[in-house]
Amino acid sequence: MTHAIPVPLPSALIEHHAVDLEVKSSNGLGLTVKDVAATPCGEIYTLYSTSRFTYGVADDEADPAKGNFGYALVTRYAPDGTPLATAVSGQSDLVRQDTTLGGPTTGLGEELWGASGLCVLPDGTLAATGWADQTHLITADLTAVTAHYKATHSQHEDGPRDAFASWISTTPAGRLLCTAGEFGVYNYGSPLDNIVSITDQPLIPTSKPTLRALASMEAQPVKQTEADLRPDLLFNGEPVGMDHRPRPSLTEHLTxxxxxxxxxxxxxxRLGRPAVVREDLFVIPVYGHIYRGGSRGQRFAFVLVSDQGKIVGQLGGMHLDRDSPFTGFCFEIAADPIRERIYHLNRYGLFAWSANGIRAQRLDLEDKRYKLLKHFTLMDCAPAGELILVHRTQHLLLRIPCPAALGDLGEVVEDALRSYAKERTALKKQWQPQNWHWVDSTAPLHRL
Structure with a gap:
């Protein structure tokens, strides 16, 4: 299998904005991978954003060679890692819109609340999700956005509240595990993710399914009114809101x-992104307040919840300080429903659990064999049984096979890192990246 896969920038984008990649700062150019999703047949989709911000450049600068910009991109890969196509969408409401490469009115949302989650739905359609429960449906070939589900960003803002979910993942049977926001959490006037729910019907461009609430993070959002209720987000057959939601909440249970x-x-x-452990079991990250002066040692938990909303346990074997995910803000969790395994990567270790929450492995990242993992973020576990990670600065995906036995995890990771290093060298000769920006001119470019 291919272990190293570049996250590319379309050559048309680089040429249109005259980006000088030889400059170490690339004239303010940045690239951030938001999420990765894989199909059962082995294809991979990567959601990422790129932007340029140069101090002193006016927001209404019309020259694309000088102006600031921001884009959302999705790249589709073949099972062997070959880029098949890239879609690009304008994603900035702060600077002059250059619609040559797509605009936010038809794309994946504005810069401040653009898409940050990606899921392959059972019919092959992509769902890009983000803050305020915005959901955008994209065709599998990346040629078109077929639906937008959006909501207002403020509790007191007028406008349609046709939202769906801020995060989606699929179960083996094709149900959708989702998170949704509520107004009034901690007295916020904007929505914060607070409800974990599941669907029994498909999400399609012409209709969205009802969300059945399984768990809530905070028990008592304040100052909610009937105007804040959603008819598609239900608990015991009634809309979630005010004093009606799953209890005890996750924070009540943990307290x-x-x-x-x-x-x-x-x-x-705060509520993290849940993962599907098996058809009837999910793991939900919850983590405490983040302080400016550092949060290492703060409370965190990965809670196991059934598809009937029962809290059945949590992942064990992590130390609040020595294994803290607050260093680098590494709260991501991935699960392998085929083998019923759960994985977590932070700056201190790669952890693996069985479905009952008992820790089976901790690979210490101070060990030179695994130290390279400190530069990666865990993104997904593919249906084919591969962990997918992304290098935060070199913009490469790393695929690691899930071992048949968790006792073999160390050996498998060591082999994958060794292969990754060799493949990265070969890719550098083939792609000739500049400052770790991989520019692609071969895959078709679609403008959303």
């Missing part, structure tokens, strides 16, 4: 469970 924790330990907590 009661950890009797020795300070009473404020879970104040201003």
């Amino acid at each position: 009661e469970l950890e009797q020795t924790a300070p009473r404020w330990a879970w104040d201003d907590a």
Whole structure:
């Protein structure tokens, strides 16, 4: 298998904006991978953003060679890692819109609240999701956006509230595990992710399914009114809102469970992206308040919840300080429903659990054999049984096979990193990247 895969920038974009990649800062050019999703047949999709910001350049600068820009991109790869196509969408509401490469009115959302999650739906359609429960459906060949589900960004903002989800993943049977926001969480006037839910019907361009709430993070969002209720987000057959949502909430459960924790330990907590462990079991990350001065040692938990909304346990074997995901803000979790395994990567280790929450492996990233993993973020576990990671600065995907036995994880990771290093060298000769920007002129470019 191919272990190293570049995240490319279309040559048309680089040429249109006259980006000088020889300059170390690339004239303010940045690239961030938001999410990765894979299909059962082995194809991979990567959602990422690129932007240029140069101090002193006016927001209304008309010359594309000088003006700032921001784009959302999705690249589709063949199972062997070959880029098949890239879609690009304008993604900036802060600078002059250059619609040559797509605009936000038809694309993947504005810069401040653009898409950050990606999921391959059972019919092959892509769902790009983001803050405020915006959901955009994209054809599998990346040629068109077929539907937008959006909501207002403020509790007091007028406008349609036709939202769906801020994060979606699929179960083996094709159901959708989702997170959705609520107004009033911690007295915020904008939505914060607070509800984990599941669907029984498909999400298609012409209709969205009902979301059945399984768990809530915070029990009592304040100052909600009937105007904040969503008819498609239900708990026990009634819309979620005000004093009606799953109880105990995750923070209530964790507070009661950890009797020795300070009473404020879970104040201003946040909900991470859930993962599907098996058809009837999910793992939900919850983490405490992030402080400016550092949050290492703060409370965090990966809670196991059934498809009936019952809290059945949590992942064990992690130390609040020595294994803290707050260093680098590494809260991502990935699960392999085929083998019923759960994985987490942070700056201190690569962890693996069985479905009952018992830790089976911890690969220490201070070990020189695994130290390279410190530069990667865990993105997904492909249906074919591969962990997909992304290098944060070199813009490369790394695929690691999931071992048949968790006891073999160390050996498998060591082999994958060794192969990755060799493949990266070969890719550099083939692609000739400049400052780790991989420019592609071969894959078709679609403007959304």
